[in-house]
Amino acid sequence: MGAMSNVERAVSALRQMIFAGELPPGSDHLETELAEKLGMSRTPVREAALMLQAQGLVEMRPRRGIRITPVSADDMAEIYDILTELESLAAARAAEAQYSKADLANLATAIRDMDAALAVDDLRAWAEADDRFHRELVRLGRNARLSMVVSVMRDQVRRARATTLFMRPKPKQSNEDHRVVYQAIARGDAQVAHDTHHAHRQAARDMLVALLEKHQFHGL
Amino acid sequence: MGAMSNVERAVSALRQMIFAGELPPGSDHLETELAEKLGMSRTPVREAALMLQAQGLVEMRPRRGIRITPVSADDMAEIYDILTELESLAAARAAEAQYSKADLANLATAIRDMDAALAVDDLRAWAEADDRFHRELVRLGRNARLSMVVSVMRDQVRRARATTLFMRPKPKQSNEDHRVVYQAIARGDAQVAHDTHHAHRQAARDMLVALLEKHQFHGL
DNA sequence: GTATGCGCTTGTGTATACATTAACGCATAA
DNA sequence: TTATGCGTTAATGTATACACAAGCGCATAC
Numbered sequence: 001m002g003a004m005s006n007v008e009r010a011v012s013a014l015r016q017m018i019f020a021g022e023l024p025p026g027s028d029h030l031e032t033e034l035a036e037k038l039g040m041s042r043t044p045v046r047e048a049a050l051m052l053q054a055q056g057l058v059e060m061r062p063r064r065g066i067r068i069t070p071v072s073a074d075d076m077a078e079i080y081d082i083l084t085e086l087e088s089l090a091a092a093r094a095a096e097a098q099y100s101k102a103d104l105a106n107l108a109t110a111i112r113d114m115d116a117a118l119a120v121d122d123l124r125a126w127a128e129a130d131d132r133f134h135r136e137l138v139r140l141g142r143n144a145r146l147s148m149v150v151s152v153m154r155d156q157v158r159r160a161r162a163t164t165l166f167m168r169p170k171p172k173q174s175n176e177d178h179r180v181v182y183q184a185i186a187r188g189d190a191q192v193a194h195d196t197h198h199a200h201r202q203a204a205r206d207m208l209v210a211l212l213e214k215h216q217f218h219g220l
Numbered sequence: 221m222g223a224m225s226n227v228e229r230a231v232s233a234l235r236q237m238i239f240a241g242e243l244p245p246g247s248d249h250l251e252t253e254l255a256e257k258l259g260m261s262r263t264p265v266r267e268a269a270l271m272l273q274a275q276g277l278v279e280m281r282p283r284r285g286i287r288i289t290p291v292s293a294d295d296m297a298e299i300y301d302i303l304t305e306l307e308s309l310a311a312a313r314a315a316e317a318q319y320s321k322a323d324l325a326n327l328a329t330a331i332r333d334m335d336a337a338l339a340v341d342d343l344r345a346w347a348e349a350d351d352r353f354h355r356e357l358v359r360l361g362r363n364a365r366l367s368m369v370v371s372v373m374r375d376q377v378r379r380a381r382a383t384t385l386f387m388r389p390k391p392k393q394s395n396e397d398h399r400v401v402y403q404a405i406a407r408g409d410a411q412v413a414h415d416t417h418h419a420h421r422q423a424a425r426d427m428l429v430a431l432l433e434k435h436q437f438h439g440l
Numbered sequence: 441g442t443a444t445g446c447g448c449t450t451g452t453g454t455a456t457a458c459a460t461t462a463a464c465g466c467a468t469a470a
Numbered sequence: 471t472t473a474t475g476c477g478t479t480a481a482t483g484t485a486t487a488c489a490c491a492a493g494c495g496c497a498t499a500c
Binding site: 051055085086088143144146153 | 275306309363369
């Protein structure tokens with residue numbers, strides 16, 4: 001069976017519960033309580049919580065329990081600002097790397113999937129493919145630390161997206177942008193790859209923040 | 221006395237030992253050993269190590285002990301790339317924030333201190349003031365998450381700088397750059413603040429990476 | 441009715457005990 | 471000599487025990 005420690009199990013389980021909304025943002029949970037729910041002692045739960053705290057998903061406050069970090073509109077603005085810069089750098093680096101068409105296959109597939117999903121109005125499938133595109137883009141940028149930071153930030157975005165996905169306008173421009181970024185990377189044009197992606201993310205940021213503020217999600 | 225937990229004590233102590241070179245990069249240390257050295261049990265040491273691991277300062281490998289993460293020239297290139305983007309964003313945001321002269325006092329002081337240190341060839345004082353300038357710049361950018369990411373990255377740079385500070389050319393251009401960034405922020409010119417700082421960091425990156433590669437610090 | 445203080449409850453921080461299992465050495469064989 | 475396998479050692483992962491201190495309620499005084 002999987003050589004998975006209890007700490008690892010706790011981390012995945014807690015993450016899943018957080019993303020599923022089973023542990024709602026802002027809610028507090030005692031270590032003992034979570035330990036019991038996960039069928040293990042407090043020790044691995046504590047260690048798991050410590051890791052999730054480092055990623056900003058929870059906060060441990062003495063005697064108040066483990067709080068699921070709420071994410072406000074302001075937080076989301078911060079997060080998108082970071083994502084914008086780092087992903088754009090990755091796009092530029094990917095362009096500089098002179099990848100072959102084969103190397104970019106995953107990107108191309110993700111774009112196709114987004115188009116297909118949009119054609120049949122399947123927003124969930126679109127979001128999944130969009131995630132895939134961005135993950136692959138960052139991977140191609142070949143900066144392990146950057147990938148880690150971005151993935152932490154993206155986790156936070158995912159939490160907000162669950163709520164806002166069905167409120168926002170159709171992501172039509174989005175697919176257009178992705179295609180331009182892809183082509184710039186393919187022909188090695190770092191500047192265009194960078195700037196296009198930068199504008200793309202910034203637009204997403206503005207849209208999302210406006211949405212969150214409008215709907216008063218001040219502590220999602 | 222200070223209401224400081226053993227975990228907090230362990231974190232500071234370990235950080236200090238790492239930065240002082242007392243725990244050299246690449247070295248392994250058993251939990252028991254560190255616990256004894258710090259005068260506490262394994263539990264708080266483990267929790268401290270977990271936190272430092274999240275910041276990339278150590279790696280915990282089953283049965284091999286806690287390893288002080290080595291930093292190669294390639295790592296340093298990654299780190300500087302991230303610093304470059306995020307600090308430049310902070311500079312732009314700071315410019316947009318329309319700070320008063322008084323708000324920028326810390327920046328101005330840091331610049332003066334750098335000039336003074338350079339005039340008497342005190343590289344250590346220069347490095348300290350340089351750190352101060354960059355920390356303040358990021359603070360003015362008003363993005364808490366960005367500040368955290370940057371501070372993690374800067375910790376890594378500090379480790380390399382201890383070694384390379386006395387090899388590199390006099391940072392004369394550096395002071396010039398800082399002044400331009402400061403003035404751009406003061407007059408609210410986000411574009412110049414961003415671009416100047418970006419170029420500044422990129423130059424530093426290239427210099428440092430070349431230095432590290434030349435001296436074969438492939439696992440500092 | 442409101443404020444103040446005391447004691448109790450209970451969650452956490454830390455120490456400790458213990459089972460598991462990976463790594464190392466040694467012996468044996470090719 | 472080198473490779474392979476077994477047994478021992480010992481470091482970790484996890485459970486558990488316990489002391490301390492923060493928060494809560496209740497009682498008492500104003």
